[in-house]
Amino acid sequence: MSTNSTGPAADDRMERGLETIRRIERAERPGVLDGFSDVAPGFGEIIVGYAFGDICSRPGLETPTRQLVTVAALTTLGNAAPQLSFHVRGARNVGCTRQDIVETVMHLCPYAGFPATVEALKVVAAVFEAEPEQAGDETTGSAAADDSYERGLQMLKALDGLTAAEPAGSQGSVTDLARCLIEFALGDISGRGGLDARTREIVSIAACTALGTPLRPRLETHLRALLEAGGTEEEAIETVLQMAVYAGIPTAVNGLNAVRDVYRTAARQPA
Amino acid sequence: MSTNSTGPAADDRMERGLETIRRIERAERPGVLDGFSDVAPGFGEIIVGYAFGDICSRPGLETPTRQLVTVAALTTLGNAAPQLSFHVRGARNVGCTRQDIVETVMHLCPYAGFPATVEALKVVAAVFEAEPEQAGDETTGSAAADDSYERGLQMLKALDGLTAAEPAGSQGSVTDLARCLIEFALGDISGRGGLDARTREIVSIAACTALGTPLRPRLETHLRALLEAGGTEEEAIETVLQMAVYAGIPTAVNGLNAVRDVYRTAARQPA
Amino acid sequence: MSTNSTGPAADDRMERGLETIRRIERAERPGVLDGFSDVAPGFGEIIVGYAFGDICSRPGLETPTRQLVTVAALTTLGNAAPQLSFHVRGARNVGCTRQDIVETVMHLCPYAGFPATVEALKVVAAVFEAEPEQAGDETTGSAAADDSYERGLQMLKALDGLTAAEPAGSQGSVTDLARCLIEFALGDISGRGGLDARTREIVSIAACTALGTPLRPRLETHLRALLEAGGTEEEAIETVLQMAVYAGIPTAVNGLNAVRDVYRTAARQPA
Known part of the structure; x- marks a missing residue:
């Protein structure tokens, strides 16, 4: 997989990609490596190397x-x-x-x-x-609440521009x-x-x-x-x-x- | 559902939304209220209150x-x-x-x-x-007709801009x-x-x-x-x-x- | 299908469309002509006449x-x-x-x-x-190769503009x-x-x-x-x-x- 004709990080990207997708998929060999091997040889490796290796393994985002x-x-x-x-x-x-x-x-x-x-x-x-039942992981998002309007109002100043959209005769x-x-x-x-x-x-x-x-x-x-x-x-x-x-x-x-x-x-x- | 901490129309929007979706769905209790109650509590109420209450119940469009x-x-x-x-x-x-x-x-x-x-x-x-057969409700749209061109020509003046798109050497x-x-x-x-x-x-x-x-x-x-x-x-x-x-x-x-x-x-x- | 009230090419477009879709579908009577005849009479003819006749039968592209x-x-x-x-x-x-x-x-x-x-x-x-097996038609696209970087570099000059996207502090x-x-x-x-x-x-x-x-x-x-x-x-x-x-x-x-x-x-x- 490596010679000095490869880009500087060719090995690394596959390794990093495999490590990342293994964590996401919880599988030793990611399914994507085999899923397209008949029809599109190399595509699984591209997904691992580029999508998971180059991009999704980058630092800066947990x-x-x-x-x-x-x-x-x-x-x-x-x-x-x-x-x-x-x-x-x-x-x-x-x-x-x-x-x-x-x-x-x-x-x-x-x-x-x-x-x-x-x-x-x-x-x-x-x-x-x-998925198997897990204690303590119920969805607990608050329901549509009585105070929608007030909570919203407090957050409105974070947005801009909408009130500029008033059409004539609207x-x-x-x-x-x-x-x-x-x-x-x-x-x-x-x-x-x-x-x-x-x-x-x-x-x-x-x-x-x-x-x-x-x-x-x-x-x-x-x-x-x-x-x-x-x-x-x-x-x-x-x-x-x-x-x-x-x-x-x-x-x-x-x-x-x-x-x-x-x-x-x-x-x-x-x- | 209501106190004076709510927005001016909090009750109304739910009521209006329910009335509108009941007419569309022909059901006393809209399915959307229960469909997501496990996974996303409150989302059904948002759909009813906002989508159907605030927006789709507005006057101005039959x-x-x-x-x-x-x-x-x-x-x-x-x-x-x-x-x-x-x-x-x-x-x-x-x-x-x-x-x-x-x-x-x-x-x-x-x-x-x-x-x-x-x-x-x-x-x-x-x-x-x-749906059950209903008399007098056959689709009767005219088929692709002989006079496509003439009918179209009459309507062309309602559109604009396309003829400006002529590329060089096209x-x-x-x-x-x-x-x-x-x-x-x-x-x-x-x-x-x-x-x-x-x-x-x-x-x-x-x-x-x-x-x-x-x-x-x-x-x-x-x-x-x-x-x-x-x-x-x-x-x-x-x-x-x-x-x-x-x-x-x-x-x-x-x-x-x-x-x-x-x-x-x-x-x-x-x- | 034709009178002198039609556009100049009304017959031709249907004929051309049928010929084109027959080649694509390998069927004497294209399925699309019957597929929507109940619900949307005329729509199949529009697909044949416009999509396949007017557009997809045009010369200029093999x-x-x-x-x-x-x-x-x-x-x-x-x-x-x-x-x-x-x-x-x-x-x-x-x-x-x-x-x-x-x-x-x-x-x-x-x-x-x-x-x-x-x-x-x-x-x-x-x-x-x-589809039935056919000899000599294996997919043979090269796998993700060792020389991705060099091959890519050779092609880079065909593209432009990306390097202008450098954000501050990136x-x-x-x-x-x-x-x-x-x-x-x-x-x-x-x-x-x-x-x-x-x-x-x-x-x-x-x-x-x-x-x-x-x-x-x-x-x-x-x-x-x-x-x-x-x-x-x-x-x-x-x-x-x-x-x-x-x-x-x-x-x-x-x-x-x-x-x-x-x-x-x-x-x-x-x-």
């Missing part, structure tokens, strides 16, 4: 958080239920609680819409149902939308317990990157909000980079451009 | 039309066949004819492409097959595309009977909003065409707003920006 | 290449597995090797991401498994991304044997068009690279036009705008 980022990408893209199932199991294997996973999926509802979220929750439910439709945003996206969803603010921002960054340039303004908002929630630029970069695997390299590059613009701007301002 | 808007969104997004099935049944329950539904799905073919349309029609066919490829557009999109599809012009514009607006900012020019065309077909600004706004549920809030906000730009411009011109 | 373009579109869109299955069988029927098909799907991985690619490969594998993340691009997209993927450079550019153009305006810079790169690989402007235009069927007319129009801009610019420069 393993459980990285796995939630993957769950976020697959929820948002909605194009690969079996892989979502694999990575939900993987999230459990690397230490995510049921609540981490459920709250991640639900958190994406305002970005990805209900159809994508509901289908993802069905996959999550099927994974949970198939008879308050955008004000209505702003209320929905407050009650639903911030109150019902972001105001739920069960996922810390930093992780919420990280999975938001993943979803907004995966959804592409039309979501650029929201991506910028969450890149800023991550720092306010105690996250780091490195975490943002790693989250965006990981989208290269799931949403494609050009989409990740577009996300990195947003990272550069937001953090360069931030760096220029006096602290 | 219930059957609103249900066709939902069918349009799910056809276009193509990410949730079970939910499309639910809402096709719902469309029937609130009074849409088979023809309304089939014509809505077929009408989206030029926007969403054949793969999305064909998969959606399979879902529609399965729903129709499962040897008339864009002229060919214009012919395809005339024959197919306008003649075969939009020229079909079975769906009034206003509804065609509304479902076009839904699809173009859901497909995101790359479709912005087409969205603007249909926002203008809706008014010409006797629709209202309010109907346009409600259609775009409803995409917040299906395609996500940022996508709906992008659509509302188009609404504002188009109708503000229109308002400025002398009538 | 039939097997055109079929690979369809496979590329359905892989990228990821919204219609049964249709991908149909068109993989169709690709085989018009003379594509297993290797052509597998390499096409794998080639799209950097654009469409792994989830879409992996799901498509599952469909491909199922089609191959169902500690070399974008350099890392550039390395991934070299090793993975260019070395592992584009550097694989089994698909000639011209066809690789054509399926890249299909994928980048289908993925919409966020991929515009990559689309432009591949439009230029096609000419360098010995392809023609006509092949580019036909590939983009075909996306009207799969990704919708507005998306194809956006692609045609890129074609115009790139080739008009090229035409202006002294050869």
